[in-house]
């Protein structure tokens with residue numbers, strides 16, 4: 001099979017595309033999937049840059065990638081929910097799922113059936129980001145109709161899913177985006193959209209039930225006062241200090257613990273003020289994937305496929321992803 005290979009930690013220049021042995025036949029409880037599409041997520045370039053060395057499975061050369069959509073090629077013993085030929089999509093791991101390859105073998109519970117009216121590009125685009133949003137807005141808090149929610153980075157992979165999901169449950173959605181994406185985010189269902197470069201959002205916002213910092217670097221301390229008593233601030237980051245800042249202070253191997261400590265301190269401060277702060281972790285739960293399938297099938301959420309790249313262009317996709325600006329998802333087409 002063909003796959004992207006990372007030769008060592010670094011940037012896009014450490015990636016190459018090569019012929020490698022096929023992913024192994026599935027063991028008990030596993031399926032092997034012929035991958036049609038996999039999406040590019042910031043965690044992929046962060047893993048490749050060496051920021052998440054504690055996640056297992058990183059022997060070099062390594063096939064990166066977290067999520068995918070494709071067709072079941074073989075099933076292991078004990079797998080009743082899928083059979084060869086089924087179209088599926090899934091999140092293998094938040095970081096090291098080896099999906100930038102034409103075949104991937106993984107536990108069956110990491111997949112759900114792909115709705116027939118959703119393309120492989122769309123399904124791959126929705127997996128990791130959809131799981132992140134559901135982890136935040138159904139488990140971190142249970143977002144409900146009539147609540148006011150602010151979503152940062154509303155045009156990005158996570159934010160574009162979050163804005164639509166929040167709208168679909170009947171919440172009133174406010175969001176931020178770059179100047180070029182304001183109309184795009186309004187089109188996804190946000191009632192008010194702030195340009196993050198020219199607006200101090202924290203100074204504009206009040207009476208919120210939920211803040212979902214999909215960008216990950218909002219300063220939680222400043223935003224706590226925008227929440228109603230009992231309100232919740234959820235972040236994909238650490239509540240203020242960027243990964244790069246934390247890595248400078250604690251080192252590339254241990255920065256995450258510094259971030260966790262920051263969030264614990266913020267939680268304590270927020271609790272004294274009658275608010276909550278929590279960090280979101282994309283957990284590959286089957287229930288989330290099944291719910292994503294229903295949201296996509298019904299049209300409640302539309303996967304926002306941005307740019308599609310051939311596997312041979314993966315280094316360019318990584319470099320584009322690292323700009324930190326997006327409109328929906330970047331997708332790698334595996335040419336199945």
Ligand SMILES: NC(=O)c1ccc[n+]([C@@H]2O[C@H](COP(=O)([O-])OP(=O)(O)OC[C@H]3O[C@@H](n4cnc5c(N)ncnc54)[C@H](OP(=O)(O)O)[C@@H]3O)[C@@H](O)[C@H]2O)c1
Pocket residue numbers: 041042043094128129132152153154155156157158159176177178179181196214215216235236237280281282283321324325326327328329
């Ligand atoms: N904890 C977890 O489990 C988890 C899961 C998923 C993602 N994440 C993290 O969440 C972050 C976002 O992921 P993603 O997939 O949505 O990334 P993405 O698709 O690359 O989008 C990045 C977004 O950030 C926005 N942005 C850039 N500068 C900004 C600023 N100063 N203020 C507000 N927004 C700004 C961009 O807006 P414009 O393009 O409009 O300029 C863009 O929408 C990443 O750091 C990622 O690693 C964490």
